Amino acid sequence: MPAEHDAELETLKRNREKAEEVYFQVQTEFLAWKDRMVLETFKRLGNARPSATSPFSFPGHAAFRMPPTASNPLPTPTPKPKDRDAELFIYEWHYDADGKPDAGRAIRMMEVAAPRETFVEHPPYQYCTPASRNENAGMLDNRDAPFVPYPEDPTFPRDAYMTAFQDVQWVSDQKDPDAEVIEYETVRRLHIEHEFSAGVIDQVIQMTGFTPLRPSNDSGLLWAVSQRDLPPVIWGDGRPSSSKPQLPPNFSREDHSSNDVFRQINTGVAKFCPNLNCLTHNCRIHIDPAWGILTPPFAPTKPQLTSAELPVAVHGPYPRCGNDCFSLIDEDDMEDDGLAKVPLDRLSVLTSLFKVDPDASPCDLAVVCKMRCRDVFRHRKDTFDDVDIIPSPSLAPLPDKEKKKGKKTRTKKVDISGRESAISPCVHSGPCSDATSSCACLKLKLSCERNCRCAKDCLRRWEGCNSTCSKSKSCRRSSKCKCRLANRECDPELCVACDARDGQAYFPDDVPQAGRGRKCTNVALQRGIFKKIIVKKSKYGLGAFAGEYIRAGDVLGEYVGELLDNKEELSHRVIIHHHSKLNYCFGLGSGPADKYGKGGEIEPGTVDAQWLGNPTRFLNDSKPHNPNCVAEELRVNGECRLAIRALKSVGNGKELTLRYGDGYWKKAEEAEKGGRPMAVKTGKQRN
Ligand SMILES: [Zn+2]
Ligand SMILES: [Zn+2]
Ligand SMILES: [Zn+2]
Ligand SMILES: [Zn+2]
Ligand SMILES: [Zn+2]
Ligand SMILES: [Zn+2]
Ligand SMILES: [Zn+2]
Incomplete structure (x- = not known):
């Protein structure tokens, strides 16, 4: 118009x-x-x-x-400077509130003899931000240069370094x-x-x-x-x-006044970190849409109980909510107009709660929505048609044979040697164990974690070590602990038998051993239960030394740094390695064969402790001796992390060493000879 x-x-x-x-x-x-x-x-x-x-x-x-000028000179102070000793005086004037200088004074300088002793040069030290956990480097690590390193060092190949980036971080469009x-x-x-x-x-x-x-x-x-x-x-x-x-x-x-609880949950859920080890709201370290790491929104839950099954299922042998409970009244006797009297805003809360838990007891929902449970029941019936309700396979009674079969599949060992350190819960339709499933956990060969969106009885779900550790009091290294064998730390929610939630070192020293109950010893990384490490001069630059007596098998610390999961050019990091002659990269996600190898190149998963780290980055190579420590990949609540563990007992003050692996030295030699920085394109090629 x-x-x-x-x-x-x-x-x-x-x-x-x-x-x-x-x-x-x-x-x-x-x-x-x-x-x-x-x-x-x-x-x-x-x-x-x-x-x-x-x-x-x-x-x-x-x-x-x-300031004084030729036309406005300062007064001459005493003693007057003489040509002979002029350089032995400095002069000082004070100004009053009007800006007028006083008469000034001369201060005689003293000659001080240089000390005779010689200072021992401190080994080269690369500064780094102290950190207690890994941080994801940007998805596009070569996009923005964060700063120019070694600004005072003319030998640093600044141009080569800067051209490795597409842009610089300090010039960005800001309002x-x-x-x-x-x-x-x-x-x-x-x-x-x-x-x-x-x-x-x-x-x-x-x-x-x-x-x-x-x-x-x-x-x-x-x-x-x-x-x-x-x-x-x-x-x-x-x-x-x-x-x-x-x-x-x-x-x-x-407008959120529509009482759509379900929608509000999904708006809020994106702010929760998908990393189970992280409790940071709106976390900027792990939530990264570019990496695809985020907590996905919930899909509405489908009802599995028909209205005929509901009263039995929700009450079972338990008491009803009262004499006029919906489960006691014949449906035909429920008056029709009851529902019509319910205010619309309460009904819309109820509708949205049905998306969260459609099989919840109508008696409970009635309390939440301030209605009668029979009205809840009727509204549920209007919302879900009984003929559309498909019962869950786990709710449907299984014939004996099937039951056995189900049990067998459950105990099948899940291969968790996944390369990825980044984690997001899986969310998809259908079971995770199905070969055709789009399950991310399946693709990465990881177990499903607590926050996965699959069915509670998903066969890939990690169950904890209750089946192996209910009798032994701790998940010792020598024990048959299922978590230990799978290179996982115990899960505080799942490993109930070993009391992983309240385990290790939560007791002050004066609590007697007998009073400590069960004690899971497999939670060091998530609890940060580490040993004292002292950094000081060693045979090769700086080294890490035991600050206390360490027993064989103890976790000393976690090797942390910037987490690189890159599929792209990282030449700028290589330039830094060459220039500083220091390389703090540790391969992550390398299978068991490389377990002892410190990565000399950027691997698909790498922890780089150059700019971010803790004392574990100072552990030197043990060559030609045997190391007393080992780096171990552990899954900690789904996240892949590097534990440094003692191989044997180490006395207080002894140096801590690792085996870097031959690949590391081969690469370092190449770098030394080549002069030009190597562009490590994709981490897939490894020595
Ligand atoms: Zn986080
Ligand atoms: Zn899945
Ligand atoms: Zn999963
Ligand atoms: Zn699953
Ligand atoms: Zn255990
Ligand atoms: Zn466990
Ligand atoms: Zn345990």
Whole structure:
């Protein structure tokens, strides 16, 4: 309809003009305030007062103290400098509040004899950020150079290093904070004073330089403003920002008042870290959409009980909620109008709860939604048609033969020698054990973890060591502990028999052994139960030494650093290795054959402790002797991590050593001869 369309355009045009007018007004007021603000700050800094003589005076404003010039020399202090010993004095003047120097004084310098003893040079040390856990390096590790290393060292091949990156991190598009203040005030006035709705504002700022209001929950102008303190601007009417009516907190936010609990859960779930070892909300270390590491949203759960099965299933032999419980009333006797009297907002909460747990007891849901359980039951019946309900295979009674078969498959050993260290729970339809399944755990040959979205009775699920460790009191190395044998640490939720949740070293020394109960010894990495390591000079540069007596089998620490899972060019890291003659890369995800090998190249999974690490990075190669420590890959709640373990008992003060593996030295030799940095393209090729 052209007429209607024209009217719409006309409104948009009018709104744009209004918005523009407000915007320029705000801008003018802001700039006036800023000018005043800057001058006031300068005044305070200079401790200045008006002066007619100073060449630095602003008209009507401050004057600044001036350094001495030829026309305005400093007074000569005593003693007067003589040519002979002039270099043995330094001179000092103090200034008064008016900027006038005093008479000045000379300070005689003393000659100090250089000490005769010679200092022993400290071994080269590569600084690094102390860390207690691995951090994912960026997915595109060669995209942005974070900084220029060795700025004071002319021998560092800076150009080669910088060309290995596509860009630099310190030159990025950042919103001018002033523009943000002006935009926010414009939006505030448009809404409060001119009654523009969020939708209209978003429409008028389209195709302008304005930041959109709130394109998602954690982006846009309103989100950005909520993340920082705005400056206390005094606007044109002489009143500060803080005295003005603010935008409502939910301005431009999608309407969540619909009571859609399910949707709210899925909005929130993305903020939870998928790494079970991490409790950081909105974690920026593990949640990485580029890596595909995130907690996926939940799909609505399908009901498995028909309305005929429900009363029996939810109550079993247990008491009903009361005499008028839905399970005691014949369906035909439930009056029809009951449901119609329930307020709509409660019904919509209920509908959304059905997506979370459709087989929950109607009596429980009735309490949550403040309704009668018979109304819950009826609404469930309206929502799910009995003929569409497919019972779960685990709920359906199995014939004896099938039961046995099921048991057999369950005990089948799952190969967990996966190469990936990054973890996300699997989410897909169908069982994980099916050969045609798209299950990520299956593809990586990993067990399903606690947070996988598969059925609770999934055959790939890790079950913990309850079957092997219920009698023995700890999951010792020598024991048959299922977790140990699978190179896993015990799981605090699953390994109940060994009490992994409350195990190892949670007791102060004065608690007698007998009172300590079961004690899982297979939780060192997740608990951070490590040994004292001292870093000091060793035969080759710095080395790591035992800071206490260490028993064979003890975990000393975790080898941590930047986690590289790269399928791309890493030449910049190689340049650093060549230049510093230090290489802190440790291969991760190399199968058991390479278990003792320190990676000399970037492997598919690599922990690089060059810039981020802890004392375990100082463990030297044991050559030509046997090492007293070994690096071990352990799965810790699904995550692949490197434990440094003592092979034999090590006395306090003894040096700790590892075997780096032949590949490491071969690569290092090549690097030494070649001079030019090697581009290690994909980690797949290994020595
Ligand atoms: Zn995390
Ligand atoms: Zn799966
Ligand atoms: Zn899984
Ligand atoms: Zn599974
Ligand atoms: Zn165990
Ligand atoms: Zn266990
Ligand atoms: Zn255990």
